[in-house]
Amino acid sequence: MMTPGVLPAQALRDLVATGALAADPAILDNQLQPASLDLRLGTVAYRVRASFLAGKGRRVEDRLAEFTMHRVDLAEGAVLEKNCVYVIPLAERLALPPGLTAVANAKSSSGRLDLLTRTITDGGIEFDRIPEGYEGPLYAEVCPRSFSVLVRAGQRLNQIRFRAGHAVLSDADLTALHAAEPLVSGEAVISEGLGFSVDLRPATGDLVGYRAKPHAGVIDLDRIGHYPVAEFWEALHTTEGRIILDPGAFYILVSREAVTIPPDYAAEMAPYLAMVGEFRVHYAGFFDPGFGHAAAGGAGSRGVLEVRCHEAPFVLEHGQVVGRLVYERMSARPETLYGAGIASNYQGQGLKLAKQFKA
Secondary structure, three states: OOOOEEOOHHHHHHHHHHOOEEEOOOOOHHHEEOOEEEEOEOOEEEEEOOOOOOOOOOOHHHHHHHHEEEEEEOOOOEEEOOOOEEEEEEEEEEEOOOOEEEEEEEOHHHHHOOEEEEEEEOOOOOOOEEOOOOEEEEEEEEEEOOOOEEEOOOOOOEEEEEEEOOOEOOHHHHHHHHHHOOOEOOOOEEOOOEEEEEOOOOOOOOEEEEEEOOOOOOEEOOOOOOEOHHHOEEEEEOOOOEEEEOOOOEEEEEEEEEEOOOOOEEEEEEEOOHHHOOEEEOOOOEEOOOOOOHHHOOOOEEEEEEEEEOOOOEEEEOOOEEEEEEEEEEOOOOOOOOOOOOOOOOOOOOOOOOOOEOO
């Protein structure tokens, strides 16, 4: 019987060996993260009229025949236009054994580019959640919200985690873990996860974040450290400890707290209660074991917040709680931790844009 918890990289290799996790072309070792697997885009994208779920008993392929407007070849690269919806078959497919479920999420860089990236499946009735026993293909639904992007087959916009049984820590468990090993700098606000707040009074200077410019150019996802920040982002400065969020605008902000994920745990960023304001923190947010942890070269790492304001302008103030981290147990400690000997772009981060922009 499998130990309850999120599966580490070495267990994902076992899934590949047994065929529960398969791909064409074959899965690469560098797709494996400490507690997740990067998913790769296939060779074609379908521009669809609207976002959809397959629905119980229905296949995504059949729904594509219903909603597709045109087909885009990704083999040599193609632009996905801002505010358009695309469905892209992924290279990976699943044959989940009993007792094992999966959850997908946008990768950090996808979230920081405001790429709405969700996973859909045959028979799926919700995004990003895959039930035990699922056997079939995986698809990415991609909608660039702030910038048009140039993508190619094989690129990795989302990632998937596998878990056996119930892995989420209760508030009591989380409180005990924080007492044994501080998970956050400052006071721990624990309620259905570990709350974190926004930093609008930086220790130095008055730069508190960035707002996406509405009419920027195309971003080639393969160009790392390439794009000048000022061409795509408006810097936000304040000495008042507050900013006003504009409806429809997208912001990159940073948490006030430095966060730690111990080696035997993983976490997922979740939106805070809707009652706190007319905005939400973006969906991106898997935090791997070792994020911000001393054993992996960290001393606490702050969480980057991808924030979108909804119907009404909203005053966001320093220290306001804007999200929470839901901690989960690992079924075993990963063979490699985030930031320890692997290419981890955001270990020790502060306010940081996606890796495509110049530092």
